Amino acid sequence: MSTWSETLQFDKIPLTANTPMPSLALIDLSSWGLVTLVGPDSISYLQGQVTCDVVSLAPNQSTLGAHCDAKGKMRTIFRLFHHQDGLGWFQRQSVMDTQLPELKKYAIFSKTTIEASQDILLGLAGEQASAMIDQLAGGEGDVRPLPNGTAVKIDDQRWLLAVDTETANAIAAKVAGSAILSDDSLWDLYDIRLGIPRIESGTELEFIPQSLNLQALDAISFKKGCYTGQETVARAKWRGINKRAMYLLTGPATHCPKTGDVLERSVGENWRKGGTVIAGYAFSDGEAIALVVLPNDLEEGTTFRLAAEPEGQWLQQPLPYSLDEEA
Structure with a gap:
C-alpha cells in the first residue's frame, strides 16, 4: 500500500456492472x-x-x-x-x-x-x-x-x-x-x-506480444530494426504461427478473477482448459469482467467458466478494437 499521503484513504469504489464511472x-x-x-x-x-x-x-x-x-x-x-x-x-x-x-x-x-x-x-x-x-x-x-x-x-x-x-x-x-x-x-x-493488457509476475515469459493483442494497440513496429525477440514476433506476423489472442469476457464470480486463473471452455458436453486470465475486476453485484488469453480459432458461441467456480457461465464480449487490422 502506498504511504506517500498520511491523510488520504484510497479504497475500492463499489460499482455494479451498470454503474456509470465517476466523473472525476x-x-x-x-x-x-x-x-x-x-x-x-x-x-x-x-x-x-x-x-x-x-x-x-x-x-x-x-x-x-x-x-x-x-x-x-x-x-x-x-x-x-x-x-x-x-x-x-x-x-x-x-x-x-x-x-x-x-x-x-x-x-x-x-x-x-x-x-x-x-x-x-x-x-x-x-x-x-x-x-x-x-x-x-x-x-x-x-x-x-x-x-x-x-x-x-x-x-x-x-x-x-x-x-x-x-x-x-x-x-x-x-x-x-x-x-x-x-x-x-x-x-x-x-x-x-479498453482491452489493454499487462504482464504480472505470474505471466512473465509466458506469452508473445501478439497473444495479448499488442499488434492491435500500436505497440509493435514491424518496420524498425532488430530488437530482442524480434525474430519470433516477426514470424508470428508473417507466418501466422500465433494461435492465441486476448479476449474480453464477463460472468458471475464470488471473488475477483486473478492473473493466472484458469478459464475452462465448453467442448460438447465436456469442459477443457480454455485460457488464462490476464486481469480481472469484480463488481459489487456478483458480476465480473476479465481479459483472457484464449485460442484464436474458437467457435462462435463458445461458453466458458472459471475453473474455481464451475457453476457460473461466462460469455465473450466485443473488444473495442479489431484483431484483423494490419499493424
Whole structure:
C-alpha cells in the first residue's frame, strides 16, 4: 500500500456492472512502478531492446510496448513517454525485480542510467479528467510537463501522473473536493474494458506480444530494426504461427478473477482448459469482467467458466478494437 499521503484513504469504489464511472476520480497507482532512463544513449539503447519504435516517439506522445526475451516471450508490457530529463517507463510493480535487471543488462555499453523511480504514480480518471489536467499542467499534447513530473494521457478519460511527493500532495489537495478517491482497481477496470493488457509476475515469459493483442494497440513496429525477440514476433506476423489472442469476457464470480486463473471452455458436453486470465475486476453485484488469453480459432458461441467456480457461465464480449487490422 502506498504511504506517500498520511491523510488520504484510497479504497475500492463499489460499482455494479451498470454503474456509470465517476466523473472525476483520483487513483493511487500503488501496484504500478516507474523506471527512468536518463542519458544521451537512452533512446538508441531502448530501440534495440523493445517492440515499439522509440526513435520516432515524439515528446508529446506515449506508446505501449513490450520487452521480450530472446525467444520473443514478454517480460513486461509498458507505457513509454518522455519524462523530465529522459524517458519514463510505466509497468506493473510485480515484475520490477526480475525485469529491470534484464533491461539494464547491456546498458553498461551505453551512456544511459536506468533505475527504478521514486516518483508517486497517480491516475486522474473520468469525463472531467482532461479539464483538470488543463488546470494542473496547461499546454497541449498527450504528454505534458508538471512541476517535478509529467502528465500522460492514456485514453479519453484517463491521465497518468508521475510526480514527486510534494507535487502529489498539492494535486491531491486541489482535486480532493471534487474527486472520488480510489485504489487502482478502478484503473484496472478501465484497462480491462479498453482491452489493454499487462504482464504480472505470474505471466512473465509466458506469452508473445501478439497473444495479448499488442499488434492491435500500436505497440509493435514491424518496420524498425532488430530488437530482442524480434525474430519470433516477426514470424508470428508473417507466418501466422500465433494461435492465441486476448479476449474480453464477463460472468458471475464470488471473488475477483486473478492473473493466472484458469478459464475452462465448453467442448460438447465436456469442459477443457480454455485460457488464462490476464486481469480481472469484480463488481459489487456478483458480476465480473476479465481479459483472457484464449485460442484464436474458437467457435462462435463458445461458453466458458472459471475453473474455481464451475457453476457460473461466462460469455465473450466485443473488444473495442479489431484483431484483423494490419499493424
